[in-house]
Amino acid sequence: MPYSLRRLPVFRADVLVVGSGVAGLATALSAAEKGGHVMVLCKGRIADTNTHYAQGGIAAAVGPNDDVELHAGDTLRLGYGISEAQVVEAITAAAPEAMDWLLESGMSFDREPSGNFSLGMEGGHRLPRILHSGGTATGKELQRVLAARAQQHPHIDFYPNTTAVELLKDSEDVVTGLVALTRQGSDGTFNPVLFEANSVVLATGGGGQIFRETTNPQLATADGLAMALRAGAVLQDLEFVQFHPTILYLAGAARFLISEVVRGEGAVLRDRNGVAFMSAFHPDADLAPRDVVSRAIFRRMIEAGDTNVFLDLAKVTNPECRFPGLARIASEFGIQIGADPIPVRPAVHYFVGGVAAALDGSTNVDGLYAVGECASTGFHGANRMGSNSLLEGLVHGRLVGDRILDRKRSVRRFVAPNLPDDHRAPAAELNLTDMTYSLKSLLWRQVGIERDAAGLADAQERLDTWAHYLERLGPFTPEGVEVMNMVQVAQAITRSASFREESRGAHFRSDFPDTDPDWRVHSRLESTGNGLRISPELIPDSPRLHK
Numbered sequence: 001m002p003y004s005l006r007r008l009p010v011f012r013a014d015v016l017v018v019g020s021g022v023a024g025l026a027t028a029l030s031a032a033e034k035g036g037h038v039m040v041l042c043k044g045r046i047a048d049t050n051t052h053y054a055q056g057g058i059a060a061a062v063g064p065n066d067d068v069e070l071h072a073g074d075t076l077r078l079g080y081g082i083s084e085a086q087v088v089e090a091i092t093a094a095a096p097e098a099m100d101w102l103l104e105s106g107m108s109f110d111r112e113p114s115g116n117f118s119l120g121m122e123g124g125h126r127l128p129r130i131l132h133s134g135g136t137a138t139g140k141e142l143q144r145v146l147a148a149r150a151q152q153h154p155h156i157d158f159y160p161n162t163t164a165v166e167l168l169k170d171s172e173d174v175v176t177g178l179v180a181l182t183r184q185g186s187d188g189t190f191n192p193v194l195f196e197a198n199s200v201v202l203a204t205g206g207g208g209q210i211f212r213e214t215t216n217p218q219l220a221t222a223d224g225l226a227m228a229l230r231a232g233a234v235l236q237d238l239e240f241v242q243f244h245p246t247i248l249y250l251a252g253a254a255r256f257l258i259s260e261v262v263r264g265e266g267a268v269l270r271d272r273n274g275v276a277f278m279s280a281f282h283p284d285a286d287l288a289p290r291d292v293v294s295r296a297i298f299r300r301m302i303e304a305g306d307t308n309v310f311l312d313l314a315k316v317t318n319p320e321c322r323f324p325g326l327a328r329i330a331s332e333f334g335i336q337i338g339a340d341p342i343p344v345r346p347a348v349h350y351f352v353g354g355v356a357a358a359l360d361g362s363t364n365v366d367g368l369y370a371v372g373e374c375a376s377t378g379f380h381g382a383n384r385m386g387s388n389s390l391l392e393g394l395v396h397g398r399l400v401g402d403r404i405l406d407r408k409r410s411v412r413r414f415v416a417p418n419l420p421d422d423h424r425a426p427a428a429e430l431n432l433t434d435m436t437y438s439l440k441s442l443l444w445r446q447v448g449i450e451r452d453a454a455g456l457a458d459a460q461e462r463l464d465t466w467a468h469y470l471e472r473l474g475p476f477t478p479e480g481v482e483v484m485n486m487v488q489v490a491q492a493i494t495r496s497a498s499f500r501e502e503s504r505g506a507h508f509r510s511d512f513p514d515t516d517p518d519w520r521v522h523s524r525l526e527s528t529g530n531g532l533r534i535s536p537e538l539i540p541d542s543p544r545l546h547k
Helices: 022-033 068-078 085-104 138-151 223-230 260-264 290-304 324-332 388-406 432-446 453-473 478-499
Strands: 010-018 038-041 156-159 162-169 175-184 189-202 241-248 268-270 309-312 342-351 354-356 368-370 521-528 531-538
Touching: 010 022, 010 156, 010 175, 010 388, 022 038, 022 138, 022 156, 022 388, 038 189, 068 085, 085 388, 138 156, 138 388, 162 189, 162 223, 162 478, 175 478, 189 223, 189 388, 223 354, 223 368, 223 478, 223 521, 241 260, 241 290, 268 290, 290 309, 290 342, 432 453, 432 478, 453 478, 478 521, 478 531
Parallel strands: 010 038, 010 189, 038 156, 189 368
Antiparallel strands: 162 175, 175 189, 241 342, 268 309, 309 342, 521 531
């Protein structure tokens, strides 16, 4: 930035939340209801979030034959030994009450003619416990309800079209705010602004846009992870990047996610010859865990020399009524679901790892908190179970917001860095679009569904080179910030994937295809003066047995 931070306008509050998805809004509402003044930064509009596009549902033990220990047991099993039992117990135990809170807030869930919840089944769950709204519009309804409640709250202020750039600290190394870029009007111009608060909460979601194929919206560029890394926070388990097995894959079509609930209703994956192949990979066939299904599709595509497989809805009762959104999108491309097979392939869907955070959201950096997808609490372990993400964002956000005001501290001014007097623009100009596409292709090809040492080492070398000149030549614009963030987080993911020399959950190494029982550890990565440092941390054992 070519001028002093001291010249910028400043906004102040008790709590600053970066992100307006389920985790950010739940945090803001909980803190505001305790009497705190909260500012919420939105990178785009309030509804431009991963939450809005979530087509699955919310997992909660509310069925007549279900209980929270069964839910916890399924979550632990799908975590492949990396989940932390106390965290799993706390979040699954809070799920039924959180559903009651949503109902009180105006949330509408699908119901049976009897009036009971219409509970769906997804991979990893042993019985139906997935609540939905409008079939596959759960995220849209959840975003609507939380945003409406937050916008009506007198203690919450929203700042849309605001890109967070860098966390700022005071003389005691405590995070006290951040610098951001706010867009002004429709002409794309922007102005730098400062936000100060007693506590800063990162609720920025994931970073699927780092990869070529993703279900995430355009704004999901891992900004929170990059800012946290630069501020000295520990990032945890970044090697676990979950792929959703089924997105609509047609040339020119947006990568439309086809929810797992479609397979829960009887849809079957078939190869180009019509063969249903999933039973050869897992006893649960099409309802196997997502990592298994994604790798099975990937393998089948390689064997057949094809670009996709197909999802057959012939056995689904009234698929057009059950999944109207999917039927509408498919019909635009001449596909009648139930009669015509739908071409699908996997895509990056969810970052299981993130900023290492406790249940109260605190990180190793004083004043900095993380919630939702950008946080790593140990809830998901090595592989997120379907529909546990909206649950975690909701429950974790409410816990963080409820406790964050207990941290009594007056806002102290940040220490403005000493900027050089010479602010000449660099002679070379970067093509950010070209760099973005190069990054996406590299990560998809060498840090994707299957990885090996040679591919990871080559990717790391390229990323290091890109980061070196991007730090000097990248423009101080929202687009420049996004590309810098994506490259830095790509470095961290690649380093973490190289570090874990085994296969576990969403992380698969073709050169280390087995799970090593001695690797039941978190990978914890942080930035040092000499680059990225990574080390293992043992998973605490559970004192309880689960059903």
